[in-house]
Amino acid sequence: MTVSAVVKTYGRGSAEVRALDGVSAGIPRAQFTAVVGPSGSGKSTLMHCMAGLDLVTSGSIVLDGVEITELSDRALTRLRRQSIGFVFQSFNLLPQRTAYENIVLPVTMAGGPPNHKLLDYLVEVLWLASQLSHRPAELSGGQQQRVAIARALVTRPAVVFADEPTGNLDSRTGAEVLSFLRRSVDDLGRSVVMVTQDPTSAQYADQVLTFEDGSVIEIAVPDADTEIPVVPVIASSRRPAGASLAGCPS
Secondary structure (H helix, E strand, O other): OEEEEEEEEEOOHHHOEEEEEEEEEEOOOOOEEEEEOOOOOOHHHHHHHHOOOOOOOEEEEEEOOEEHHHOOHHHHHHHHHHHEEEEEOOOOOOOOOOHHHHHHHHHHHOOOOOOHHHHHHHHHHOOOHHHOOOOHHHOOHHHHHHHHHHHHHOOOOOEEEEEOOOOOOOHHHHHHHHHHHHHHHHOOOOEEEEEEOOHHHHOOOOEEEEEEOOEEEEEEOOOOOOOOOOOOOHHHOOOOOOOOOOOOOO
C-alpha cells in the first residue's frame, strides 16, 4: 500500500482543520507497521483514510494496484470486505452472536463459506476452541480481542488495520494480542497497520511512522536490541523459533 501527498481537512475558512498535511508513506507487504503519535496528531485519521472509512481531501492511496480514493461507495464496501480486516480498541463484536458467529460474520455477509483450514488454524493459535459457543458478555477482554483478530483474518485480507488494539487490556493480555498480530505477519503473510500511543507496542513492528500535527516526522525501524515480551502461542510452542508452521494456510 502506498500513500502519496494525502491531505484531509475538516471545516471551511477560518474553522478549517488540517488533520493530514501532505502525508506520504509506504506500507510494505507482509510487514508490521506501527503508526505512533499523541492524541490528535492525525494517526487515526490516516488509518481511516487508508481503510476507505473516510474520504481524503486530496492525494492518492493505492492498495494492491487499486486507487481507493476513486472508488464508489459500493466498490469501497466490496474492497473492505475482501481486502481489509479491522481490529478495534472496543472489540466491536455483536453481543447477540456467539464467538464463532462473530468470527465468520465477514464471510457469511459476503455469501460464502469460511475456509475451514484457516478457521481451524485461527481457533487453535488464538486459544479460542473452548469459547466458540460463548457470547461476548461471557468472555474476558482478551478473549473478545482474540475473537476480533480471528474475524479480521478469516477473509485472508491484504492488510489488517488495528486501532489501539491493546487500549482496553492489561499489560499481559496486551502482550498476547500484539504477539498474535505479529504472528499474522510472520505465519500468514498479512500486512498489519497498528495505530498506538504506546512506544512499547511499537517494538513489535517492522517499521514505525511517527506522527505530529498531521505529518509523518520520522520513519524508523525499532531497535533490535530492545527486549519485548513474547507470549508463547499454542500452535508454535512445539516448533523452534523462526520455523514456519507446517501447513499454515496463507
